[in-house]
Amino acid sequence: MCCFSRAADYVRVTGDDWTRLGDRADRYAHFIGHRAFLRMQDGHCAALAVQPAAGGGLDFFCTIYEHRPQTCRDLGRGSPECAGELAAKAARVAQLHPGLAPPPPSGPRS
Numbered sequence: 001m002c003c004f005s006r007a008a009d010y011v012r013v014t015g016d017d018w019t020r021l022g023d024r025a026d027r028y029a030h031f032i033g034h035r036a037f038l039r040m041q042d043g044h045c046a047a048l049a050v051q052p053a054a055g056g057g058l059d060f061f062c063t064i065y066e067h068r069p070q071t072c073r074d075l076g077r078g079s080p081e082c083a084g085e086l087a088a089k090a091a092r093v094a095q096l097h098p099g100l101a102p103p104p105p106s107g108p109r110s
């Protein structure tokens, strides 16, 4: 759920993060002043994929999981901090995707 925000400066992208993103950096990150951040679109990170799930509802997953910024790595899936994000943003996500409160993103799909 860390992936949802309307703020353009939501997830900081450090120099190390930019290097890790490699060729993806320009697509998924942008500069505001002298600092880089993940691009946000439609209320969530541009790297978050939203697709219909096999069993109904929607699947959410990070398309750059192996290359995601350190901030994303630091929010451990299922951690207390993650649970806090889920609780704080569930209503916003449900508004974007009615009837759905998604789990944190899983890794990339091939």
Ligand code: SF4
Pocket: 002, 003, 004, 011, 038, 045, 046, 047, 048, 049, 061, 062, 063, 064, 065, 068, 069, 072, 105
């Ligand atoms: S985990 Fe992936 S989709 Fe979520 S904010 Fe980080 S880079 Fe974006």
